[in-house]
Amino acid sequence: MLSPVYQPVYRPKSITARPQTQAQRLEELIGNTPLLDLSHTAVAHGLSPRVALFAKAEWFNPGGSVKDRAALNIIRTAEKDGSLHPGMTLIDSTSGNTGIAYAMLGAARGYRVKLVVPQNISPERLAILRAYGAELIFTDPLDGSDGALEEARRLAAADPTLFYARQYDNPANWRAHYLTTANEIWQQTDGTITHFVAGMGTSGTFMGTMRRLKELNPAILGHAVQPDSPFNGLEGLKHMPTAIKPGIYDESLADDVRTVRTEDAYKMARFLARHEGVFVGISAAAAVWAATAVGQKLEAGTIVTILPDSGLKYLSERFWSE
Amino acid sequence: MATIRIPTPLRPYTGNNGQVTVNGGTVGSALADLTDQYPDLRPHLFEGDTLRSFVNVYLNQEDVRHLQGPQTAVAADDTLMIIPSIAGG
C-alpha cells in the first residue's frame, strides 16, 4: 500500500521573532580547529609506528591563524572589565597575524584598529590588513618587532583614549589557549597526548596550552620551539634570549627548548606541501620539524603540535622553489 | 667606503655597532669585507659562499636581488641595509 504523500504544512512565520537558522556570527567560528594526522611525515622522518604525530590546523580560524583565539579573548576580557567600549580605538604592535585578527574582529564589533608594524612586513600581510581597514604605523625595519613594540608602548602611553591590547603582556592572550586549545587537544586525542610541541612568539599559545595540559595530566611534556639564531627567517617566532622578554613568558613551563635552523623549516614546509598535501607557514613547518626530532627519541607516544597559519601569506618567499 | 646598516639582532656580532663602513665596489665584496671585520657574523649571513635565502640586503631602499645581486655596484656614498624577518606576535 502506498504511503500518503507527505505534504509540508506552511505556516506564516512571525516577522518579529528571529528565525531558527544555522547562521553564525564570525567569532563563533574561532577555535575548534581540526586535528590533522601527519603520519606520512612521521614515517618519512623515522618515527616508530607507535608514535603518533598530530597537528592543529589553525588556519581554519576565520582570520587564517591561531592568533584569532588570543585576539578574541583579549577583546572580550577588556569589554568585560570595562577597559574597551564601543567607539574606542584598539592599538597594538604585531608581526601580522595578531593584527589581522584584531582588524577582523574590530571591523565586526565596531572598533577602530591601529597597528604598529615593522616596515618590512610581508606584502601579503600588508594587503590583508589594508583590506580589513586597519590603520598602520610603520617602524624602522632594522629594529624588528621589538622596535614596533616600543613604539606601541610610547603611543599608548601618550594617548589614554586608546585601548592598548598588549598581546605580549596580557594574560588574556595565554588564557585563550588555556580555555580552548588545550581542551580541544585533550578531547581530540581522547586524553592520550604525551608531548606538546609549539613555537613561541608572544608565547601565549605555548604557555596557555601547557598550563592546562599539565593540569589534565602532569606527565605531559612541553617542548618549546625557537629560532637557532637572533637573525633568522622563522617569521612569527621570537629568539627569547635576545628579544624583549614577553611579560606572559614563564620559561619553567617548557620541559625542553628546541632550536630550529631556518633552512630546516623551509625544507619541512616543502615536504609537508608536497608529501602530505599540507600547505603551511614557516613557523608551522619549524614546529613540525621540532616535533619529528622529539618523536625520533621515543618508542611510543602521541605528539601534538600547532600549525599557526597556512602557506598563503608566504607565497612571495623564494624558498618554495628552491 | 660604503656604509652597511646592521639590524638589532645582529649587533651582538658587530660589537654593538649599528653601522659599519666597508671597502668594496660590489655588494658581494662589501659583505665580504663586513664579515672579514666581524667573522662571527658570517655563519648568520652565509651558507658556504652564498647568502642564506632569508637574508635580505637592500641598496638605497632597493632589494639587491632585484638589481644584480652580489655583482651590484656600490659607490662610496651608498648605504646597504641588512633586513631581518619579523619575529613573533
Ligand SMILES: Cc1ncc(COP(=O)(O)O)c(C=O)c1O
Ligand atoms: C605565524 C606565527 N607563528 C607563531 C606565532 C606565535 O604564537 P604565540 O604568539 O602564541 O607564541 C605567531 C604569532 O603571531 C605567528 O604569527
